[in-house]
Amino acid sequence: MxxxxxxxxxxxDGVEVLxxxxxxxxxxxxxxxxxxxxxxxxxxxxxxxAMDGYAVRSTDLKGVSKENPGTLxxxxxxxxxxxxxEALAKGVCCRIMTGAPIPEGxxxxxxxxxxxxxxxxxxxxxxxxxxxxxxxxAGEDVKEGDLVISKGVVIRPAxxxxxxxxxxxxxxxxxxxxxxxxxxxxxxxxxxxxVGPAKIRNSNGYALYALILKYGGIPLMLQTARDSRDxxxxxxxxxxxxxxxxxxxxxxxxxYDLVREVMKELGVEMRFYKVAIKPGKPLAFxxxxxxxxxxxxxxxxxxxxxxxxxxxxxxxxxSGRNDFxxxxxxxxxxxxxxxxxxxxxxxxxxxxxxxxxxxxxxTGPQGSGILSSLIKANGLIIIGEEVTMVxxxxxxxxxxxx
Amino acid sequence: MxxxxxxxxxxxDGVEVLxxxxxxxxxxxxxxxxxxxxxxxxxxxxxxxAMDGYAVRSTDLKGVSKENPGTLxxxxxxxxxxxxxEALAKGVCCRIMTGAPIPEGxxxxxxxxxxxxxxxxxxxxxxxxxxxxxxxxAGEDVKEGDLVISKGVVIRPAxxxxxxxxxxxxxxxxxxxxxxxxxxxxxxxxxxxxVGPAKIRNSNGYALYALILKYGGIPLMLQTARDSRDxxxxxxxxxxxxxxxxxxxxxxxxxYDLVREVMKELGVEMRFYKVAIKPGKPLAFxxxxxxxxxxxxxxxxxxxxxxxxxxxxxxxxxSGRNDFxxxxxxxxxxxxxxxxxxxxxxxxxxxxxxxxxxxxxxTGPQGSGILSSLIKANGLIIIGEEVTMVxxxxxxxxxxxx
Numbered sequence: 001m002x003x004x005x006x007x008x009x010x011x012x013d014g015v016e017v018l019x020x021x022x023x024x025x026x027x028x029x030x031x032x033x034x035x036x037x038x039x040x041x042x043x044x045x046x047x048x049x050a051m052d053g054y055a056v057r058s059t060d061l062k063g064v065s066k067e068n069p070g071t072l073x074x075x076x077x078x079x080x081x082x083x084x085x086e087a088l089a090k091g092v093c094c095r096i097m098t099g100a101p102i103p104e105g106x107x108x109x110x111x112x113x114x115x116x117x118x119x120x121x122x123x124x125x126x127x128x129x130x131x132x133x134x135x136x137x138a139g140e141d142v143k144e145g146d147l148v149i150s151k152g153v154v155i156r157p158a159x160x161x162x163x164x165x166x167x168x169x170x171x172x173x174x175x176x177x178x179x180x181x182x183x184x185x186x187x188x189x190x191x192x193x194x195v196g197p198a199k200i201r202n203s204n205g206y207a208l209y210a211l212i213l214k215y216g217g218i219p220l221m222l223q224t225a226r227d228s229r230d231x232x233x234x235x236x237x238x239x240x241x242x243x244x245x246x247x248x249x250x251x252x253x254x255x256y257d258l259v260r261e262v263m264k265e266l267g268v269e270m271r272f273y274k275v276a277i278k279p280g281k282p283l284a285f286x287x288x289x290x291x292x293x294x295x296x297x298x299x300x301x302x303x304x305x306x307x308x309x310x311x312x313x314x315x316x317x318x319s320g321r322n323d324f325x326x327x328x329x330x331x332x333x334x335x336x337x338x339x340x341x342x343x344x345x346x347x348x349x350x351x352x353x354x355x356x357x358x359x360x361x362x363t364g365p366q367g368s369g370i371l372s373s374l375i376k377a378n379g380l381i382i383i384g385e386e387v388t389m390v391x392x393x394x395x396x397x398x399x400x401x402x
Numbered sequence: 403m404x405x406x407x408x409x410x411x412x413x414x415d416g417v418e419v420l421x422x423x424x425x426x427x428x429x430x431x432x433x434x435x436x437x438x439x440x441x442x443x444x445x446x447x448x449x450x451x452a453m454d455g456y457a458v459r460s461t462d463l464k465g466v467s468k469e470n471p472g473t474l475x476x477x478x479x480x481x482x483x484x485x486x487x488e489a490l491a492k493g494v495c496c497r498i499m500t501g502a503p504i505p506e507g508x509x510x511x512x513x514x515x516x517x518x519x520x521x522x523x524x525x526x527x528x529x530x531x532x533x534x535x536x537x538x539x540a541g542e543d544v545k546e547g548d549l550v551i552s553k554g555v556v557i558r559p560a561x562x563x564x565x566x567x568x569x570x571x572x573x574x575x576x577x578x579x580x581x582x583x584x585x586x587x588x589x590x591x592x593x594x595x596x597v598g599p600a601k602i603r604n605s606n607g608y609a610l611y612a613l614i615l616k617y618g619g620i621p622l623m624l625q626t627a628r629d630s631r632d633x634x635x636x637x638x639x640x641x642x643x644x645x646x647x648x649x650x651x652x653x654x655x656x657x658y659d660l661v662r663e664v665m666k667e668l669g670v671e672m673r674f675y676k677v678a679i680k681p682g683k684p685l686a687f688x689x690x691x692x693x694x695x696x697x698x699x700x701x702x703x704x705x706x707x708x709x710x711x712x713x714x715x716x717x718x719x720x721s722g723r724n725d726f727x728x729x730x731x732x733x734x735x736x737x738x739x740x741x742x743x744x745x746x747x748x749x750x751x752x753x754x755x756x757x758x759x760x761x762x763x764x765t766g767p768q769g770s771g772i773l774s775s776l777i778k779a780n781g782l783i784i785i786g787e788e789v790t791m792v793x794x795x796x797x798x799x800x801x802x803x804x
């Protein structure tokens with residue numbers, strides 16, 4: 001039996017970032033960028049007006065004011081998208097709309113609110129202006145050649161907007177890991193089937209499916225193998241063709257737990273079996289070629305908590321992400337907690353904040369089959385390996401789940 | 403011009419939770435449950451063994467110990483999924499595996515570690531046992547008839563597992579809002595086209611597409627309308643058939659800003675226009691029948707920030723979610739900040755934590771067209787309407803973005 005940190009280290013040592021693929025800009029949200037994005041153009045691409053108003057030469061308006069307005073001839077109107085027809089000579093101006101290109105010769109824009117026009121040909125201006133005023137300069141956001149988004153970034157909506165602005169229709173991203181899910185056990189029936197006596201529904205397969213989706217993987221359901229060496233072997237052979245294989249159940253000590261035997265037969269190099277964690281002790285991990293293989297405990301809560309602690313970091317690491325540390329907060333507990341030494345316990349709890357302080361309450365019985373207490377939980381209270389008692393009212397560390 | 407809180411109130415008053423639909427259990431992650439889920443069965447459905455070992459009658463083992471073992475006849479072996487063949491008479495036991503049903507007559511399970519067997523027919527037992535020991539009782543997780551998951555819950559992997567355990571193949575959830583996106587402006591060219599002089603790429607459409615996806619909506623791209631009354635009218639008519647319409651650009655004061663005019667012509671009842679927020683002032687909101695219509699400012703950053711502050715809550719509310727409050731933290735700023743009174747400012751910033759304290763740094767120029775500073779930001783510093791200066795080293799409120 002090894003410690004949690006040692007197990008996690010072996011897992012992260014064993015997995016590699018997957019290869020790359022090109023995806024369209026509408027499909028790249030939450031993916032990890034696999035290339036540096038350089039600007040192929042200035043943004044904005046040309047000097048343009050920040051306002052609706054008049055593009056002028058500031059020297060033409062020296063000294064003008066509300067009391068002493070200047071009058072300029074309007075030679076054209078430039079709307080957003082228009083190309084100015086001529087350069088501004090001395091004493092003339094252009095009517096200009098927000099986003100329209102600044103005509104040659106103009107050096108600033110007067111807001112429409114500071115002007116008055118009786119006709120389209122002439123405008124009275126009540127304010128002088130400084131060079132550059134109300135002009136957005138070409139390249140003031142991004143300069144051609146700039147490194148704009150770095151490899152490794154998780155793409156958010158702002159990055160999508162920037163990629164579009166730069167004209168990138170597709171980007172190279174890290175592939176999403178395909179994760180095969182195999183559930184084992186003669187007692188399991190699928191959701192489509194009738195539950196006969198002595199049978200229970202396969203819930204782990206569905207919970208794992210959702211967990212894989214949630215953390216960016218592509219789940220691949222292999223369905224349930226009965227406790228037969230042949231059936232398990234056939235399904236595991238299929239599963240190790242994926243980027244990762246999760247086998248749920250069948251890794252405990254029993255005579256009928258064939259999973260680890262078959263894994264070894266197929267050449268899976270086992271890295272560890274059994275971790276000092278509760279729930280979740282009978283957790284196995286190995287590698288075949290570069291495919292990580294997890295043997296997860298069959299109890300529903302053990303399965304989900306070992307996913308949280310061990311599989312999630314592996315999945316994110318393979319996706320090119322290194323932001324898999326969870327937030328852990330301090331919170332006061334009401335209940336006294338007692339445990340045996342030797343295992344680190346993760347207890348299902350609800351954390352609430354009152355006046356800036358965290359309070360954690362156990363959400364019910366902590367048996368490894370009690371899913372209802374996981375449903376009520378938003379965090380896991382962590383009780384260290386050597387601790388045997390935590391007094392009520394003390395402060396504990398809680399890993400937040402969402 | 404109205405205040406942010408007033409605008410938000412008008413928006414939330416105007417939107418309603420969408421109708422329901424049934425989805426398969428593999429597609430329900432992150433959806434909002436539209437029905438209460440009651441247990442149609444006990445979980446676990448029957449008393450079963452928590453261990454590999456022997457199912458016994460505790461009265462048969464009174465006083466046995468390591469030194470004074472008891473011997474019981476083994477009448478059968480019950481594996482997970484097996485139905486026990488006979489009830490336990492006095493003096494006999496069954497070999498039993500984890501998850502297998504407890505045979506009638508047995509009241510506890512002895513772990514295999516506390517036994518020794520030379521043959522399949524007989525076992526020596528070194529420990530006495532209490533009634534109920536190592537048995538998971540039928541219904542100890544969930545009792546038939548229990549309310550297990552309440553309407554309104556956002557479905558997480560644990561809920562998916564529970565739904566599977568209860569045999570729910572499909573669940574009723576709130577529909578995802580279909581959100582139409584219309585970008586306007588003669589200056590816009592799509593990502594597929596060449597950028598000519600005076601033109602810029604449509605980036606808002608893509609950023610909004612990603613934002614809608616991120617918050618659970620179904621984006622519907624109407625592409626770009628040129629600044630022509632007919633074209634805008636045609637596209638808006640299309641857009642108001644969706645659950646929500648976002649129009650980007652064309653709601654400013656200019657002569658060529660036709661969007662609000664067309665909206666009014668079509669019968670959109672405008673609720674407000676202009677909010678005291680920067681970036682984002684020219685924001686319009688109205689309703690036609692029950693479809694909310696937003697006129698978002700055309701500048702890329704204004705567009706994304708008004709989405710964050712106003713559209714996101716509306717989208718989540720329509721999806722049946724009421725958890726749209728963002729985390730706001732206190733952080734110390736390095737820079738002095740000056741502004742004009744009258745508007746609440748949201749400044750792009752990077753927040754970091756050192757020794758439990760938050761520090762915020764502006765990520766660059768704050769112009770409403772500067773996307774590069776939004777890309778570097780993980781939060782928005784909030785500067786109140788009436789504030790005109792914040793000294794360097796003071797504490798500010800920061801809305802976290804991710």
